[in-house]
Each structure stands twice: as C-alpha cells, then as structure tokens.
Amino acid sequence: MSEIAAPVAAAALVDDVDRHRLWRRFRRSRLALPSLIVLAVLVVVAVFAPLVAPHDPNAQDYDALLAPPSSSHWFGTDSIGRDIFSRVVFGSRASLLVGAGAVLVAFVGGLVIGLAAGYLGRWADEALMRVMDAGQAFPGLILSFALTAALGPSITTVAFGVGIVAVPTVARVVRGQVLVVRELDYVSAARVLGLRDTVLVVRHIFPNVVGPAIIQGIILMSSAILTEAALSFLGLGIQPPTPSWGALMRDGYNSLADAPWISMSAGAAIFLSVLAINFVGEGLRESVVDP
Amino acid sequence: MLRFIGRRIVALIPVVIIVTALSFMLVTVMPGDAALANSGIQQNGVSDAALAQARAELGLDKPPLQRYLSWLGGLLHGDLGTSFRLNTPVSHAVFSRLPITLEVGLLAILLALVIGGILGVVMALRANKTTDVLLTVVSFGGIAIPPFWLGALLVFVVSLTWGLLPPSGYVAFADDPVKHLQLLVLPVITVAVAPAAILARQIRGAVLDALGQEYTVAARARGANRRRVVLHHVLKNASVPVISAAGLQVGGVVGGAILAETIFTVPGVGLLLVDSISGRDYPVILGLLVVLSSLVLVINLITDIVYAVVDPRIRYE
Numbered sequence: 001m002s003e004i005a006a007p008v009a010a011a012a013l014v015d016d017v018d019r020h021r022l023w024r025r026f027r028r029s030r031l032a033l034p035s036l037i038v039l040a041v042l043v044v045v046a047v048f049a050p051l052v053a054p055h056d057p058n059a060q061d062y063d064a065l066l067a068p069p070s071s072s073h074w075f076g077t078d079s080i081g082r083d084i085f086s087r088v089v090f091g092s093r094a095s096l097l098v099g100a101g102a103v104l105v106a107f108v109g110g111l112v113i114g115l116a117a118g119y120l121g122r123w124a125d126e127a128l129m130r131v132m133d134a135g136q137a138f139p140g141l142i143l144s145f146a147l148t149a150a151l152g153p154s155i156t157t158v159a160f161g162v163g164i165v166a167v168p169t170v171a172r173v174v175r176g177q178v179l180v181v182r183e184l185d186y187v188s189a190a191r192v193l194g195l196r197d198t199v200l201v202v203r204h205i206f207p208n209v210v211g212p213a214i215i216q217g218i219i220l221m222s223s224a225i226l227t228e229a230a231l232s233f234l235g236l237g238i239q240p241p242t243p244s245w246g247a248l249m250r251d252g253y254n255s256l257a258d259a260p261w262i263s264m265s266a267g268a269a270i271f272l273s274v275l276a277i278n279f280v281g282e283g284l285r286e287s288v289v290d291p
Numbered sequence: 292m293l294r295f296i297g298r299r300i301v302a303l304i305p306v307v308i309i310v311t312a313l314s315f316m317l318v319t320v321m322p323g324d325a326a327l328a329n330s331g332i333q334q335n336g337v338s339d340a341a342l343a344q345a346r347a348e349l350g351l352d353k354p355p356l357q358r359y360l361s362w363l364g365g366l367l368h369g370d371l372g373t374s375f376r377l378n379t380p381v382s383h384a385v386f387s388r389l390p391i392t393l394e395v396g397l398l399a400i401l402l403a404l405v406i407g408g409i410l411g412v413v414m415a416l417r418a419n420k421t422t423d424v425l426l427t428v429v430s431f432g433g434i435a436i437p438p439f440w441l442g443a444l445l446v447f448v449v450s451l452t453w454g455l456l457p458p459s460g461y462v463a464f465a466d467d468p469v470k471h472l473q474l475l476v477l478p479v480i481t482v483a484v485a486p487a488a489i490l491a492r493q494i495r496g497a498v499l500d501a502l503g504q505e506y507t508v509a510a511r512a513r514g515a516n517r518r519r520v521v522l523h524h525v526l527k528n529a530s531v532p533v534i535s536a537a538g539l540q541v542g543g544v545v546g547g548a549i550l551a552e553t554i555f556t557v558p559g560v561g562l563l564l565v566d567s568i569s570g571r572d573y574p575v576i577l578g579l580l581v582v583l584s585s586l587v588l589v590i591n592l593i594t595d596i597v598y599a600v601v602d603p604r605i606r607y608e
Contacts, residue, residue, distance in 0.1 A: 030424075031428070130305050130306055130309060131309055131313075133306045133309075134306050134307075134309035134310045134313055134584075135313070136542075137306065137310050137584040137585075137587050137588045137591075138310070138313075138542075138580065138583070138584045138587070139541075139542040139543070139545040139546045139583055139584070139587060140542060140543070140546055141545075141546030141547075141549060141550070142545070142546065142549065142564065142579070142580065142583060142584075143580075145549075145564065145565075145568060146314075146317050146318070146321075146568075146576060146580060147317065149321055149568045149576070150317050150318070150320050150321045150322070152322060222435065226435075226437055229437055229439075230437070230438075230439060230550055233437075233439045233550075234550075234553060234565055235569070236565070236568060236569075249437070249439060249440060249443070252443070253439070253443050253554070256443055256446060256447055256451070257447075257451050260447055263440070263443045263444075263447070266440075267437060267440030267443065267444070270437045270440065271432075271435055271436055271437065271440065274434075274435035274437075275431060275432060275435040278431055278434060278435055279431065282431075
C-alpha cells in the first residue's frame, strides 16, 4: 500500500498549490468576491433568523393591515398584518434548505450514475444514459411539479423533486470527465498494480471529476432556488404558514395593486440570491478554466 | 443525410418508451384516491362497495403493470384516456390548449433570439470594454430574475401604473386579432427574458470564437472592411452553434410558459397542468408529461437535423 501512498501525498501537495492559485484568480474576478460576501450574509441571516427578524413572522398586527414600509415594518405588512421583512428573513431558510438539499440530491445522484456509466461503459453506460436522456426530455419545471405532487409538499420532498431533475445534467458532466480521466496513464498504472475497481474509482477517478461537478452544483443551486420559488408561488411547494419567498410572491401577487411592496421584497430577495450564486459559480468556473 | 435522420429516429425510440414508463410510475405513486376525488363523493358518506365500483370503473383495481400496458396500447392509437375532472378525452383537453402554449413559446423563442442576438454581438464586438461588462451584468440579471416576479413587475408597471396593456386574460385570434396580440405581449416578454439572457452569453462566445478564426484574419488581411467581415464571415459562422443553443432552450421556454400562463391566465397547457395537479386529474397529468416531453424530444431532433444540414461534419460522428 505504501507504494501507492506516495503519489497520493504528492497529488495532495499539488492540490494545495492549485487551491492557492484558484483563490487568487477567484478574487481577481470583479463580481465573484462581493457575491460570495452577499451569500455569506444570506446564510448568517437564515441561521440566525430569530435574532435578525424584528417580529415573529406569523404574528399579526391588526393596526397595520397592508401597511406600506415604515420604521416599525421595514418592508410593510400583508393583508393580515404580518411583518414582511421578518417573513423574508425566515423565508430564506426554506429557499436555502431547498437549494442545498436539491444540490446534494443532484450531486450524489449525478456522481454515482456518471461514475458508473463512465467507468463501466458498454451496456451499463448505454442503459444509464438513455434513462438520463429520458429524464432530460421532461421540461425541468414540469418534472419538479409532478415529483412534488407525487411526494407531497414539504421542504424535504421539494428539495428532492427539484434536485432529481438536475441529476442527468451532473451525470453527463461526470461521465464525460470519467471518459477522459480513465484513459490517463496514472489510472492505467493503478489498474496494472491490481487495484480493485471500487478503490480505483474512489481514490483515483473521483477526485478528478469532483471539481467540475461542484461548479455544476453551484450553478444548479440558483436554479433550484428559482424552481422552489416557482412551486411555492403556484401553491404546489412549501405550504403556509411556513414562510417562503415563493409563497410570499403568491400573497404579494394577489394584492399587487394595493401592496406592491410584498411582491417587490420577496422577488428582490430571490433575485439577489440567485444573482450572487451565479456570479460565484461563474467566478469559480473562470478561475478553473482560464490559464 | 437520410441515414443520419433514420439513425437519430431509431435512437429516440427507447428514450420515448422510458419517458412513458417514468411518467406512468410518477403518476401511479401520486397520493390521494382518484376514485374518491373524481367521483364527487365524500370519504365519510360512501360505502366500500360503491368505492370499489368507482375504482373498477376507472380501472384502478388492476395491477400497475397491466394498467401501464393497456394505457401504452391506447397511446399507440392516439388514445390518452379520459380526464377525471373534465370528462373529455385527455387528447382533446391537451391538444385543444397546446396551440396557445406553442404560440407563446414560439414568439418567446423568436424574441429571445432577436434580443440575445443583438446583445451577444454587441458584447463580442466590444469584448472586455465597459459596454461588454455592463451587458454581462444585465444578462446575469436576466437569468436570475424569477419569471413570475418579472410578470408581476410588468403587470404592475405596464398595466396598473401606465395602463398601456390589459393585465391578464385571453381572447382567440379569430375573435379579436388586436386584443389577442395585446394580451400576449406581457406573457411573451416574461417567457423570453431568461432564454434571451442565456442566448446572449452563448452568442457572445460564438462571435468571439469566429472573430479569432483564421478566415476572419485572412478576410481582414485582404482588405475587407470591418463591417463586411463581421456581416459575411463572422455572423454566418457564429450562427451555427446558436442553432443547438436555441434548441436547448425549448424545455426552459415550456417551463416559463407554464408560469406566464398562470400569472396572465392564458388558457394553455400550463394552466391545464396546474389545475390538473390541484384537482388530482391523473390521466391529464400523465398525458401532459408524455406530450410535452415528446415535444421537447422532437424539437431537439429537428435542431440536430438542421445542425447537420448546416455543418456536414456532424453527420460522420
């Protein structure tokens, strides 16, 4: 085993140098770092929502129904007097949880299927990729609708329903990368050394495909947040009274003429988070691809 | 060329069969008792015998595989079953509304190509200058904006504040062509923004790529002026990859159309899907899943064929 440990340690060293270079390039891209800060703030707000929010998100203030933004209600109130700012703050939890959960589902599913298809090849590759083709034939939003309808609306099921739609995309990226990596000399060398398939895939192929899959995953997170919001907007996603940005949009749309601030606050929250995630993903992609 | 088309169609058959199987599985595991939901009877006041009879009438007492095969047999004859909720054939429910969605989708793709094309070319010709950076931020914004929020903003500004266009609704073209088009303006913009932004970024890449090619340099070296080189050499070559990029947007456009139809109450398949999911109308959900994914597959096939016609190297891969 020691003959194999040495190159692995060397590879780890190279990784470290790469990581520094990656970080330097990432900082250079004008929008990536500010976006990363926006995301960090968002995560902190979601985690410490009860401390950040000035009101209970479900508390009703009967003296302020559909009140415009003011010093006591920064983003105004809705038709039953709930504080919109507090609901936006608490809503970030649902969006981020669904986003992260969906990415996890897409990532794990895509990685397993992509590795299996790329490494096993032949009929396994053919069968798995035809199923992926079929999965990609469904317009994503429609498949998420149907999956959520089948599984029932909760944060877990919505994350699953949104994530599984992205499995084919990740699987395709991973499979393509495996096809390249498996022909490289060091993989052939490891094979000649008599390593078992599972060890070969986990120790030698996996580390080389995980990078592109992570970048893909970050970009998927933004579309997962958009899809969750769309589901909740249509009343098919996270159910009231749990605050979510999509559900806020739905409330806001119903009183658009009287209280445009509801719709504007929730929409801006979704827009800014998705924008920040996309800039971070793009910054990462550029730092990896550019020389 | 015919062999290429034939090969692609044959390759599509297993995919379509998997699509039908996945759709059927999905609808089969949906919760709630369709017999209860759709015979209009309440759970409390119904005897087991009546429930069993309702199930038998809907064919729900048979094992799933048998139901799948008989449904598949019907599908081959163009029979998608009967809607629980509307009591009409599913094919009628779907295909009477599909043209409306197709109109919105087609107009949106065209608008996206025009906007994305102009932005993409401008960005590429001004690469890394201020204009390019600003438009890059704008295009990222177009990808990040939730379509239903955009729809709400448009209604608020254009309809409620300025009173320029009616906020929502639908009128058939035959009844009132002007009103028909007026009502489609906001939904089409709502659907078009995200694909326009994505296409702009891809077209920027394609034009930049063509600008760096030897034929472009050679044309410039021969003394052709910049405008002529861009129009005749760069744009012509850059338009090839745009074909498949536009084809890939179809799924997203269908998704966007569903949201837009809900916001603007346009009675296309999107509104039908949302109503069918809330009303547990499983045959219609199933029919929509199969018809819409087949539509995506067919459009992808057409895109591939057009691509192969334009770029013959593809055929030999």
